[in-house]
Amino acid sequence: MPQVSEPTPHPGVLKITPYVGGESCIPGVEGAAKLSANENPLGPSQRAVAAYAAAAGSLHSYPDSHATALRRALGRRYHLDPDRIICGCGSGDILSLLGHAYARPGDEIIYSQHGFLLYALITHSVGATPVVASESDLDLRTSVNGVLARITPRTRIVYIANPNNPTGTYLPACEMARLQKKLPPSVLLVIDAAYAEYVGNKDYTAGIELVESSANVVMTRTFSKFYGLAALRLGWAYGPPAVIESLNRIRGPFNVSTPAQAAGIAALEDTDYTTLTSFHNERWRSWVTAQLRALNLVLTESVTNFILTRFPKKSDYNSRAADSYLRRSGLIARRMESYHLPQWLRISIGRDSDMHLLVDSLTKFIKKKDAA
Numbered sequence: 001m002p003q004v005s006e007p008t009p010h011p012g013v014l015k016i017t018p019y020v021g022g023e024s025c026i027p028g029v030e031g032a033a034k035l036s037a038n039e040n041p042l043g044p045s046q047r048a049v050a051a052y053a054a055a056a057g058s059l060h061s062y063p064d065s066h067a068t069a070l071r072r073a074l075g076r077r078y079h080l081d082p083d084r085i086i087c088g089c090g091s092g093d094i095l096s097l098l099g100h101a102y103a104r105p106g107d108e109i110i111y112s113q114h115g116f117l118l119y120a121l122i123t124h125s126v127g128a129t130p131v132v133a134s135e136s137d138l139d140l141r142t143s144v145n146g147v148l149a150r151i152t153p154r155t156r157i158v159y160i161a162n163p164n165n166p167t168g169t170y171l172p173a174c175e176m177a178r179l180q181k182k183l184p185p186s187v188l189l190v191i192d193a194a195y196a197e198y199v200g201n202k203d204y205t206a207g208i209e210l211v212e213s214s215a216n217v218v219m220t221r222t223f224s225k226f227y228g229l230a231a232l233r234l235g236w237a238y239g240p241p242a243v244i245e246s247l248n249r250i251r252g253p254f255n256v257s258t259p260a261q262a263a264g265i266a267a268l269e270d271t272d273y274t275t276l277t278s279f280h281n282e283r284w285r286s287w288v289t290a291q292l293r294a295l296n297l298v299l300t301e302s303v304t305n306f307i308l309t310r311f312p313k314k315s316d317y318n319s320r321a322a323d324s325y326l327r328r329s330g331l332i333a334r335r336m337e338s339y340h341l342p343q344w345l346r347i348s349i350g351r352d353s354d355m356h357l358l359v360d361s362l363t364k365f366i367k368k369k370d371a372a
């Protein structure tokens with residue numbers, strides 16, 4: 001054995017590019033709008049906030065390790081068996097637990113070319129080998145054939161965000177079913193449905209029936225986006241009993257805090273608020289999409305609470321210039337270099353005033369350059 005002079009993490013750890021969250025302020029600019037993290041611009045439900053505050057009286061007690069009341073509330077809300085639900089410290093926690101339970105060094109984990117960055121991070125953290133499935137078309141959509149082409153005897157997990165972040169695009173239920181059907185039964189299909197609540201398209205489903213009709217599909221969900229509770233760190237998964245049991249073995253015994261459990265239940269029950277959130281998002285997503293297309297900007301077909309828009313390559317018009325211009329207007333978008341989409345910016349749906357400001361600023365940005 002060679003002499004090692006210091007504790008050394010396994011090689012996968014050193015391959016990780018740390019995840020960088022969306023920026024939340026611009027130096028020298030007061031009250032900038034954070035359109036970089038797909039948060040709910042309306043904030044959380046006030047009933048959730050009240051439940052959170054009420055939990056302040058019991059901070060000395062450990063939380064319910066099984067999140068029993070929350071799992072029951074999820075079961076009622078989504079018509080699911082609470083025994084097949086696990087809750088976590090954000091859905092990121094659960095996505096990571098899945099990696100740790102089902103893959104190890106030498107195994108392969110597949111995700112899509114422009115899939116959510118967390119999957120690469122998880123793959124390396126378990127020491128597994130990342131396998132990237134190409135997206136065939138120009139529409140920035142996960143390709144089922146692309147995924148199937150990368151299956152090998154060493155494949156253990158396929159992670160698919162549906163709809164996907166940062167592209168905003170989705171696969172219809174029939175495509176997800178086709179993927180599941182063609183996967184070897186030993187491969188776990190993880191459907192990350194973080195944005196499911198935003199999708200109104202009739203041919204979309206979050207994956208519940210696929211979980212119920214197969215033994216190798218898990219669906220993960222979050223309270224961070226639609227429910228506006230990103231700071232609380234609350235997510236959940238619905239899966240086959242055997243998968244849920246495995247995750248329960250390796251999760252932290254108190255991975256969901258009492259205030260998070262209480263706020264989650266209240267958020268699920270506040271349907272007036274969720275209706276408002278849906279309405280707000282749909283209204284502004286369609287308006288902004290139409291306005292930006294009228295400026296000849298290219299957008300993906302987003303079904304989520306953010307849009308992904310492409311800027312020309314020419315330096316005066318490019319995404320970098322647009323980002324700087326927006327920042328000067330007090331708007332923080334998300335640059336996409338880390339997703340290998342350098343021409344694009346991802347912009348979350350914000351408050352009414354943010355959306356007017358966004359369209360005004362981009363109109364000036366494009367027109368000013370046109371005139372020059």
Ligand SMILES: *Cc1c(COP(=O)(O)O)cnc(C)c1O
Binds near residue numbers: 089161224230233
């Ligand atoms: C935001 C997001 C999540 C949610 O992460 P949390 O840990 O629940 O906050 C999961 N998947 C995707 C694709 C996301 O964009």
